[in-house]
Amino acid sequence: xxxxxxxxSNPEICRPLAEAVxxxxxxxxxxxxxxxxxxxxxxxxTMALARSGVKQAxxxxxxxxxxxxxxxxxxxxxxxxxxIALAEGEGRIICTFGDMMRVPGSxxxxxxxxxxxxxxxxxxxxxxxxxxxxxxxDKEIVFLGVGFETTIPIxxxxxxxxxQRGLGNFSIWMATKLVEPILRYxxxxxxxxxxxxxxxxxxxxxxxxxxxxxxxxxxxxxxxxTGFEPAELLSGIYKLIDIAASPEAKILNDHKSIVTKQGNIxxxxxxxxxxxxxxxxxRGIGIIPKSGLDFKPGYERYNAxxxxxxxxxxxxxxxxxxxxxxxxxxxxxxxxxxxxxxxxLNPIGPCMVSAEGSCSAYYQYMxxxx
Amino acid sequence: MGKIIxxxxxxxxELSHRLIKDVFVKIFGNNEESLFDxxxxxxxGSLAAVTTDSFVIKPIFFPGGSxxxxxxxxxxxxxxxxxxxxxYITCGFVIEEGFPISDLKKIAEDMAEEAxxxxxxxxxxxxxxxxxxxxxGVYINTTGIGAYSRSFGNRLSFKxxxxxxxxxxxxxxxxxxxxxxxxLGINVPVKSDCASxxxxxxxxxxxxxxxxxxxxxxxxxxxxxxxxxxxxxxLDILIKEELLPVKDQVHGMCDLIGYDPLYLANEGKAILIVxxxxxxxxxxxxxxxxxxKDSVVIGxxxxxxxxxxxxxxxxxxxxxxxxxxxxxxxxxx
Numbered sequence: 001x002x003x004x005x006x007x008x009s010n011p012e013i014c015r016p017l018a019e020a021v022x023x024x025x026x027x028x029x030x031x032x033x034x035x036x037x038x039x040x041x042x043x044x045x046t047m048a049l050a051r052s053g054v055k056q057a058x059x060x061x062x063x064x065x066x067x068x069x070x071x072x073x074x075x076x077x078x079x080x081x082x083x084i085a086l087a088e089g090e091g092r093i094i095c096t097f098g099d100m101m102r103v104p105g106s107x108x109x110x111x112x113x114x115x116x117x118x119x120x121x122x123x124x125x126x127x128x129x130x131x132x133x134x135x136x137x138d139k140e141i142v143f144l145g146v147g148f149e150t151t152i153p154i155x156x157x158x159x160x161x162x163x164q165r166g167l168g169n170f171s172i173w174m175a176t177k178l179v180e181p182i183l184r185y186x187x188x189x190x191x192x193x194x195x196x197x198x199x200x201x202x203x204x205x206x207x208x209x210x211x212x213x214x215x216x217x218x219x220x221x222x223x224x225x226t227g228f229e230p231a232e233l234l235s236g237i238y239k240l241i242d243i244a245a246s247p248e249a250k251i252l253n254d255h256k257s258i259v260t261k262q263g264n265i266x267x268x269x270x271x272x273x274x275x276x277x278x279x280x281x282x283r284g285i286g287i288i289p290k291s292g293l294d295f296k297p298g299y300e301r302y303n304a305x306x307x308x309x310x311x312x313x314x315x316x317x318x319x320x321x322x323x324x325x326x327x328x329x330x331x332x333x334x335x336x337x338x339x340x341x342x343x344x345l346n347p348i349g350p351c352m353v354s355a356e357g358s359c360s361a362y363y364q365y366m367x368x369x370x
Numbered sequence: 371m372g373k374i375i376x377x378x379x380x381x382x383x384e385l386s387h388r389l390i391k392d393v394f395v396k397i398f399g400n401n402e403e404s405l406f407d408x409x410x411x412x413x414x415g416s417l418a419a420v421t422t423d424s425f426v427i428k429p430i431f432f433p434g435g436s437x438x439x440x441x442x443x444x445x446x447x448x449x450x451x452x453x454x455x456x457x458y459i460t461c462g463f464v465i466e467e468g469f470p471i472s473d474l475k476k477i478a479e480d481m482a483e484e485a486x487x488x489x490x491x492x493x494x495x496x497x498x499x500x501x502x503x504x505x506x507g508v509y510i511n512t513t514g515i516g517a518y519s520r521s522f523g524n525r526l527s528f529k530x531x532x533x534x535x536x537x538x539x540x541x542x543x544x545x546x547x548x549x550x551x552x553x554l555g556i557n558v559p560v561k562s563d564c565a566s567x568x569x570x571x572x573x574x575x576x577x578x579x580x581x582x583x584x585x586x587x588x589x590x591x592x593x594x595x596x597x598x599x600x601x602x603x604x605l606d607i608l609i610k611e612e613l614l615p616v617k618d619q620v621h622g623m624c625d626l627i628g629y630d631p632l633y634l635a636n637e638g639k640a641i642l643i644v645x646x647x648x649x650x651x652x653x654x655x656x657x658x659x660x661x662x663k664d665s666v667v668i669g670x671x672x673x674x675x676x677x678x679x680x681x682x683x684x685x686x687x688x689x690x691x692x693x694x695x696x697x698x699x700x701x702x703x
Contacts (some may be wrong), residue, residue: 015684099701122699123700355701365689
């Protein structure tokens with residue numbers, strides 16, 4: 001497997017493949033009179049495309065639009081403010097993934113709350129939260145549940161574990177998002193020209209190849225499930241140009257070594273055990289019906305939103321255009337704050353913070369690419 | 371003396387005396403120096419190089435090293451990359467009340483062993499004890515003194531085509547320490563590269579006139595060290611991603627948590643910028659040493675104007691590398 005991965009970034013394989021993609025894209029141009037425009041749904045794809053140089057190499061031939069797949073970036077500002085406010089309460093330990101630490105709230109970040117003495121812990125493995133809850137029976141342990149279907153099964157595992165161990169001091173602040181509703185929303189709005197989707201490799205492990213049929217059946221738009229190494233990205237784009245040019249849309253799995261047709265049924269069963277669909281607010285978009293998950297009746301004791309009385313305030317407005325960036329309407333450098341007031345060390349919006357954010361990827365890898 | 375450090379070990383009385391005598395003097399083997407408040411040392415040549423560094427690390431013991439080994443090797447390397455021959459080290463300990471004396475002994479033994487390997491003498495020391503909760507176990511400060519014989523970094527001597535060498539795989543220390551904290555919940559078989567490099571570098575200095583400058587890419591990693599070199603000497607440096615030596619396990623862990631090996635700490639690696647005509651000779655010398663056996667050229671100086679570091683991806687496109695922006699944080703998925 002490792003050898004295979006190494007081959008996937010071998011220049012002798014990647015460079016000719018990139019040339020082949022360019023040729024294919026030129027062919028598309030000749031027929032359609034414009035470059036093919038593809039949206040990468042996943043934040044890890046955004047990062048991988050920029051970091052590997054694939055995006056730069058195809059700049060003139062393929063329009064790659066970053067989509068709404070960075071979990072931190074799509075989290076509503078109000079929700080971020082609430083999570084930070086949650087940390088202010090006494091007797092709490094807030095557990096989070098690292099990305100959340102520097103996300104600016106209306107007033108400050110979790111990082112600055114930690115510096116000011118609040119107990120906020122960055123976890124590498126969410127299961128640590130259970131350990132912490134056991135070690136501190138006198139404290140309330142709250143896990144910040146941010147993420148898509150890749151992360152949600154892990155949150156289910158946490159609830160299962162807490163339930164089994166009878167932990168009364170553990171809860172989750174749910175701000176999770178689902179892939180299908182946001183893709184439908186983007187297509188329904190039709191604000192951006194999208195000729196096809198590079199579908200997320202990670203999320204698809206859980207959802208399975210079969211879960212995207214609505215794209216082809218209802219919207220007549222194609223998608224290719226793609227891996228993250230340079231050769232995999234190029235192969236995915238090549239195949240997407242190929243099927244996007246044909247009149248009949250279809251979904252192709254180009255990540256078969258990992259993604260199966262039916263996905264991870266066990267993980268989805270776990271999700272369904274504890275969670276049910278709910279309306280969810282997306283940054284820069286607003287509420288999309290049934291686009292998030294909330295606790296099922298019977299598990300509400302794990303719901304931090306019910307457990308703690310956190311004051312929800314209207315967020316402070318900035319000129320940040322993250323909302324438009326995640327909808328694919330503008331590219332990061334079109335925001336007046338980009339690279340000036342907003343940089344990785346002092347980000348204004350979440351897209352500059354997360355390792356998977358479009359602005360961060362653009363700043364780190366494309367700002368002065370040659 | 372007891373099994374754990376108490377505040378009395380730091381009050382200058384009997385227990386302090388015993389701690390110093392039974393742990394540090396005994397293990398460091400400096401009976402003579404301990405009689406006086408200051409050590410008198412001999413420095414060959416007329417110039418001395420001096421450096422100081424403080425070591426705080428969690429966990430204190432990790433695969434491939436400990437805070438003790440690090441405190442000696444780190445300071446030795448700071449002298450060695452500056453072109454000095456490390457000779458003496460002083461050490462100051464800040465110890466938390468309740469710290470096990472057996473651990474302190476192990477740390478001192480690691481320091482003595484590394485000092486012996488590097489050929490430096492520990493000539494002065496100090497111990498302070500702070501209340502439980504006021505420190506995290508133990509902190510060590512070391513100051514190094516070396517004989518300064520060569521000067522590097524002559525702005526005019528850098529040339530287009532100068533080679534950038536790294537003396538082995540990058541990011542091992544960063545990942546080893548992260549894994550040793552147990553946070554990852556994954557057993558990662560990577561050891562810290564923590565090692566003194568002075569003997570290897572001295573051999574290079576003695577056998578080649580081609581060294582332009584040397585740095586040790588510790589915190590901030592290879593990328594940050596090279597950005598600093600590029601800016602300090604107005605060098606345009608181009609490194610190639612496909613040439614970077616990264617262990618499979620380090621690569622895998624970085625992919626998993628969203629870290630970049632270029633920004634991970636190293637504690638036993640040096641970066642050398644050397645003239646093109648000497649690079650083969652220098653590589654040959656470096657690869658003779660166990661700590662340099664994986665030395666490779668990772669890039670070159672492409673100009674002496676702009677002062678920036680570029681990375682060429684396997685696809686041939688180039689991108690600008692900056693210093694590490696804040697702490698690296700693990701990502702969500």
